[in-house]
Amino acid sequence: GCSSDSGSDDGSSGGSSAGSSDDGAMMAEGGRACIILPDAASSPRWENGDRPALDEAITAAGFEADIQNAQGDTAKYSTIADQMLTQGCGVMILVDYNGAAVTITENAQAQGIPVIAYDRPIAGADYYVSFDNFQVGELEGQSVVDGLEANGVDPAEAVVVYIGGDPADGNAAMFHDGAVSVMEAAGIEPAAEPAGKWDGEYSATQFEQALTDLGGKVDAVWAANDTNAAGVITVLDKNGLTVPVSGQDASVAGLQNVLLGKQAATVYKPYQLEAATAAELAVALLGGEAPEAPTSLDDGTPFFAETPILVGPEDVQQVIDDGNASYDEICTGDVLAACDEVGLQPAS
């Protein structure tokens, strides 16, 4: 395992190598934070949320941030890492994509560069900063269970369909396991669990077929994210049904569906928290310190855990206040009435 001590050593050796370099371009090495984001399409947060947040925090501390996106391609991921290491890094913040970050972590550490695993665990990383994805799943499961109870349906009797994410994605497995742990505890058995994908249309078709198979009866749907939930909700609408549907990401459509009562809740992960922690940690490492983490993972990796938030209609205001959604985008047309009902305001 990597103790925080070794992180400190690595940090200083990175700094010394920068000092010894006579190449002007290499001067930045000690002061550069290299950040790789996984993709752009699965969730808007990476490009629109994390990128500016990390960039701002690190730049404000007087360091340089090199942020790139692997666009869902493991080979590209490695290429980007090579390019970053070519330019020199003082610290790396990696969001793993399908295991691509493992070797990069080793390579970076071999060059004395500490690695922060961001949002997704990486075996052998020096630090792990993340929302707890299992907990995200638990919250989703909780929203389904609560929704059923609010409708007066006994979870043990309820017809619940599971619409998961891409099975090749490690996080999808964690969301699933988290959700199942809660739902199972409440006595829910999946009535159908069709093949999943991070894809609204595919989810719509799969849900429609499951619904047909169930004779048109469903009491709740566990959907792994807002996009999948949107596909499910369209099919429910078409069939004149309204049942609790879970989701995550607090996307515009997700929040609107929550306000309209078509989606029970969406799990909100204010990545600013995550980004702020990671940036703070990176800045400390760049400055040669080795901060202590509050907890650690099973394998001993120091872990800074952030807590996800379940957002029902009443909690949408917080998302808006955080600047992670805009009142103008959400409260339009048919949603406006629902906004007024819960008294939503534009962010101050």
Added chain:
Amino acid sequence: MTQPIVELQGVTKSFGPVEVLKGVDLVAHAGRVTALVGDNGAGKSTLIKGLAGVQPYDGGTVLFEGEPVSLHHPREASRLGIEVVYQDLALCDNLDIVQNMFLGREELALGTFDEGQMEAEAARALQTLSVRTVKSLRQKVASLSGGQRQTVAIARSVVKKAKVVILDEPTAALGVAQTAQVLELVRRLADSGVAVIIISHNLQDVFAVADDISVLYLGTMTARLEAKDTSRDDVVGYITGTKTMTEVEA
């Protein structure tokens, strides 16, 4: 003699390092059949592809009815009234006989195809050419015999009224009766005032139908003769390069 309808002056064409036409002159008169003969690879097909706009010449001048014209696209040749039957036939295998015959010149009525009209015209054109064994006008040309394909290509050139008709070895794959019909067709086209240029290796056919004979030898025009003033042996001599001449006035 009257002004030629087509006159090529010093046209040249190279493919990369290979010079195929080395400054060729050619004239064709309305109402006359001009035979273009020459050895394999002499450049005959290249010469007429230039005239058809399919493979533009690199240099030289083309006069049409005395005016210099640009021929950089088949449509330009078509607009001037030049119709060509290519040696490689250039048919669309996936289309049927009628569709091929009218490609690029479909008969429209009410904005859509007038299939009946086209079928009737196609039937007449093929009958003219003594076609007996074709099963249906709606047969795809991919399934035609060699001679049948050639007949379709020739028929293509007569369904539209042209000023100049160029036929590149039109009878190569044809049977006895069909060859006779094509030669008769050529004669009649010329008699009706069309300038016909015919390429053939069959000197018997050439003498049967041609008024003028131009001989191409390794990319240069070595002889321009009137058919009635020359003999088979003479022409063979020019073709094989054993005879040369200073150009006659055609």
Added chain:
Amino acid sequence: MTQPIVELQGVTKSFGPVEVLKGVDLVAHAGRVTALVGDNGAGKSTLIKGLAGVQPYDGGTVLFEGEPVSLHHPREASRLGIEVVYQDLALCDNLDIVQNMFLGREELALGTFDEGQMEAEAARALQTLSVRTVKSLRQKVASLSGGQRQTVAIARSVVKKAKVVILDEPTAALGVAQTAQVLELVRRLADSGVAVIIISHNLQDVFAVADDISVLYLGTMTARLEAKDTSRDDVVGYITGTKTMTEVEA
């Protein structure tokens, strides 16, 4: 007469609804040139494609040196020593002259191609056929003239020693000199003991070279003649169907 090397008995072939060969008999003897003539679309090419294994017959028997054989694939024909020049030439445009001539019969040495050997043989074969205008043996056949392509296809059939050589309209695109060379080649092949079957519409060529003449009319064999016993007009009569006969013993 001796046993024929190839004997077809009542072969039939249909394309969907269209019956093209309606029970055709044909014999070819070693050392003799058999001409196969007939109108366009009579079924000549279909007949020899069956013999080449390219388009197997639907019915009938093929005897090779007296033994019934199966011909369902070109390789089977090739193994029997049957070489064919197809009317549509069947060359690979993206390969050069040498590569085409030796396709399927490459000369190997040390497990890899012996290019020098192949070039030398190709050069000799083309020289035999009076080829003058080809620029290089390494030219892609896509860039050859019609006659040059045909010469390459013919040369293909002579670089390998065969028992039966079938030529489908081999001189259609050839010039005067090349045609003469091909006819001479045919004669010499036969003289060296090969059975040659030649399809041609040029009756002059047929009479110049053939020993036997078989006439196909609308998918049936209407005449089998010895060239020396018949005349051009007779043959034309059989081809166009104005004359019919009970079969002669060939």
Added chain:
Amino acid sequence: MSTEIEQDEPALEVDADAPSLLGKGEHGGVREAVSAYLRRVRGGDMGPLPAVAGLVVLVAIFAAANPLFLTERNIANLFTQAAPLVTLGMALVFVLLLGEIDLSAGVTFGVAMGVFVKITQPGGMPWPLAVLVALGIGVAVGGTIGFFVAKIGVPSFVVSLGLFLGLQGVMLVIIGAGGTYRLIPEPIKAVQNRNLPPWAGWTMLAVVLGILLAVALTDRLRRASSGAPNAPLSIVLAKLGVVAVLGAALVFYLNQNRGTAVRTLEGVPIVVPVVLAILMVGTFVLDRTRFGRYIYAIGGNAEAARRAGVNVPLVKWSAFVVCSMLAVVAGFFFVSRVGSADASTGREIVLSGVAAAVVGGVSLFGGRGRLVHAMIGATVIAVITNGLGLLGFSAGANLAVSGGVLVLAATVDALARKRSGAIGV
């Protein structure tokens, strides 16, 4: 021995010995027509028959595996599920016929839908205007691909792959923060989620039959007036009869109530007549206009078409524009089903669209295929997804079975064509 005809054209002498080919091999009544068709099929001219056979087999298997498969409800699902792919497949036919491909068709509609959904958020543009904007994006993308392919001669695989990447970038910029946008305009939502009232279903059928009859009769009149023979009227009526019976069965079936006890759900989904209209107009264009004819000609032999005076670059360019525009229409069906658009809309679908066309019998090498082939092929693929969805396999099994069934469906087609020994020459 020969007669002379006086006419405008250079005098032609007809060989009286030679028969006129007019109408040869095209006579006979219904019975003759049927037996001629059967002979044609045996002769290798299969058309979409193998795909239809594959479809029937698939339907039979799924129906046996799950009795719900053939319920009115599932059949209605099938129509709406298949609509985007059917339309995308038809769009691709226009470029596949040329021997080209458009890998960007999916993201093209993704971008168009991203823009559409965003500009029709409440307070935005009126939806009919936004529809035009979306179609305009289709034209722009298709025009760009067409320009590079037709004018510059870049292989369409590379151009459209470049756009596949590039447009995803554009998409990210358009969709931006907020990620997923809900589809607002009700009429667009209705396309996939509402049904025609029962009477309108019957009207639709009547209109279709009327158009088919009118076209057939006009044709006959015109042919008669130019002296070309017509097939017997009985054949035309028999064909129409078959369409009428199948159509009536379908409309009747879909007009049954497939809702729950509390909520009726009946009628033909609105998307059906829209797709039918596209099919009919598109088929008309491909079969009866110069543009369509030239697409086939270029696909068969581009050089021959060029020599015949066809403006090959223009036709190619236009085909790409048509493809992208129809892809945008497919996009409308897509978002109408999903109810929202996000940055990944349309990224996955294009290979399925090409596969749909190919399974239906369209050749990737150009020159062979019809719109209805793409429709049937897309239906095959939609049935696979639909049927497997009912069976509730795990993701791994689902993928493996989908792939296997796709190959098998294509095998039926290939074997049928092979057995019939269709050799081109």
Added chain:
Amino acid sequence: MSTEIEQDEPALEVDADAPSLLGKGEHGGVREAVSAYLRRVRGGDMGPLPAVAGLVVLVAIFAAANPLFLTERNIANLFTQAAPLVTLGMALVFVLLLGEIDLSAGVTFGVAMGVFVKITQPGGMPWPLAVLVALGIGVAVGGTIGFFVAKIGVPSFVVSLGLFLGLQGVMLVIIGAGGTYRLIPEPIKAVQNRNLPPWAGWTMLAVVLGILLAVALTDRLRRASSGAPNAPLSIVLAKLGVVAVLGAALVFYLNQNRGTAVRTLEGVPIVVPVVLAILMVGTFVLDRTRFGRYIYAIGGNAEAARRAGVNVPLVKWSAFVVCSMLAVVAGFFFVSRVGSADASTGREIVLSGVAAAVVGGVSLFGGRGRLVHAMIGATVIAVITNGLGLLGFSAGANLAVSGGVLVLAATVDALARKRSGAIGV
């Protein structure tokens, strides 16, 4: 007038008037060879020249945009980054030359790597055996596709799309949802992550030059012995000289220390000689064996090849097997770089592989292209990714620029070919 030659074959009479074509148009020294080459290029026989030109332009642009681009370190990165795509591109050339496609090549190596990584977990199989298993998976997949394409006649687009889906399902079963396995065997890791010692780099160069020289000299001897003329020795030496100079420059460059002060990093990455070996063996097979010649012949005119006695189904089948096996090799380079395999390994790469080949000048319609074209095309694509990676664009801009540059690279190629007016026939 004519002379007679005595020989085994039927006596042929040579026309003494006709010139012998032997060696025609192939004489001359270095100067003539260069000018003949230039004329050939002007005449439209461009080979990979446009792709090379595009590459040079790209390199110049990126070098101007970021001074780090041309550092030893980045060049070394480029080689290892490009290796999987280069190998996959070369694999695909075997089927593209036939006019076929293999959309499953990426997931094929995904499955093979999934299995490989799993069975070589500590306590598992020894890695050399596991390598054979992985290659065996390649043979099995290629054999399956080849069977459906060559024997049954299903279009390869559909078969390989079916396998693309199906193998992803297999992957999920092997790896398990969400699982990631680390690559354990050091030798496989070393391929992409370790370098040859400097002396070995020079040895590699010497071996390559030695092989090229030996082949050239054997050829000359053989040609001379059959009486065929040889090009002047000076040309052979000049060509070898060019290879030697470029190779030496590269080896020298890569032998510089590109590590940090504390850790030296120098030498040619191990993957380079491996890829070179594949290139040379593959080129040998395509140029000098029947199998290779028949692949070109089938791609040019399958019917002509069949009539020439080529066993078309067998050659096609084998080409698919070779393609899948080489794809597995690409997979080794891929996992060696990434360090782990999961259920999505190889899912995205195949279109880039095809694009690499096409950008390099391989025709999608078959019959035209060489392995080195795929190598150059893949390098173009790798340079795009590498260069943009140094510039640090946002995801949207990065995608948009990649797509645009890809189209531009292909445009260079198309314009070059067009300007030279290369028209077939």
